[in-house]
Amino acid sequence: MRRSLLALALLSASCTxxxxxxxxxxxxAIAKALISDEQEDAIGRQIHAELEKGTPETPPxxxxxxxxxxxxxxxxxxxxxxxxxKDRKTAWHMHVIDDPKVVNAFATPGGHLYVYxxxxxxxxxxxEVIGVMSHEMGHVVGRHSARQMVNALGLxxxxxxxxxxxxxxxxxxxxxxxxxxxxxxxSRSDENEADQYAVKYAxxxxxxxxxxxxxxxxxKGKQGHVPQALTWLSTHPAPADRITKVNQAIxxxxxxxxxxxxxxxxxxxxxxxxxxxxxxxx
Ligand code: ZN
Numbered sequence: 001m002r003r004s005l006l007a008l009a010l011l012s013a014s015c016t017x018x019x020x021x022x023x024x025x026x027x028x029a030i031a032k033a034l035i036s037d038e039q040e041d042a043i044g045r046q047i048h049a050e051l052e053k054g055t056p057e058t059p060p061x062x063x064x065x066x067x068x069x070x071x072x073x074x075x076x077x078x079x080x081x082x083x084x085x086k087d088r089k090t091a092w093h094m095h096v097i098d099d100p101k102v103v104n105a106f107a108t109p110g111g112h113l114y115v116y117x118x119x120x121x122x123x124x125x126x127x128e129v130i131g132v133m134s135h136e137m138g139h140v141v142g143r144h145s146a147r148q149m150v151n152a153l154g155l156x157x158x159x160x161x162x163x164x165x166x167x168x169x170x171x172x173x174x175x176x177x178x179x180x181x182x183x184x185x186x187s188r189s190d191e192n193e194a195d196q197y198a199v200k201y202a203x204x205x206x207x208x209x210x211x212x213x214x215x216x217x218x219x220k221g222k223q224g225h226v227p228q229a230l231t232w233l234s235t236h237p238a239p240a241d242r243i244t245k246v247n248q249a250i251x252x253x254x255x256x257x258x259x260x261x262x263x264x265x266x267x268x269x270x271x272x273x274x275x276x277x278x279x280x281x282x
Contacts, residue, residue: 031146034162044110046174055179064096072269080134083204088141100277104231107136109145117273126262130202131211138197144190152176185235199249208259213246
């Protein structure tokens with residue numbers, strides 16, 4: 001009950017806030033306070049089921065069954081989670097989606113991380129993959145999905161979900177989130193926060209934290225040529241100031257030029273993905 005009282009207090013505070021941005025911030029705070037870890041877990045599992053089933057707008061995803069590729073990603077995840085868990089203890093679930101044409105990765109509530117094989121093919125170094133993965137972990141640590149859930153269904157539905165008033169809300173929420181093209185774009189401030197987590201976790205795991213910035217630069221360069229494939233870039237617009245902010249954080253923390261890029265380790269994985277890829281998609 002304490003949660004709903006807090007929500008009420010936040011809601012009344014938000015009513016006096018005039019700006020849309022202020023309202024959005026208040027709604028996010030309410031959603032973060034309302035949604036428990038157990039509910040996040042249930043939502044994450046429901047979204048996972050929806051992704052497998054597909055929706056009228058999105059075909060079912062196919063997971064990679066190549067143990068070399070999945071083990072590789074699980075090992076990278078294991079390098080990052082000890083540091084992410086210090087900020088928010090999470091039961092992480094890693095999923096590799098076998099779709100070499102899609103350059104994308106996203107996180108859902110409950111610590112589910114999804115990486116497409118197309119993103120691995122688009123990256124040049126392990127440090128870039130680590131940069132994207134730690135950025136997505138940052139969205140989970142920062143509870144950024146709360147905002148997406150409010151966007152998908154509205155604050156009333158989220159409140160009724162939190163109070164257990166309407167058991168179909170969870171299914172509706174998962175369908176809405178998946179149907180709207182998988183994980184909606186985050187707010188600018190949530191993206192910046194996730195970038196800061198990316199720098200922090202990548203560096204802590206011994207990697208060059210510039211991987212996230214170099215991956216952004218790379219996608220920007222490819223933008224005009226294969227626009228439809230660069231889903232991650234479309235939900236992660238990379239204005240120059242964002243790359244600058246990442247580089248400033250790296251400089252401020254004395255991390256420039258530090259850490260490894262994992263040279264040579266991504267190539268065999270990419271070769272493996274390419275070898276099992278249908279000829280039509282090469
Ligand atoms: Zn993001």
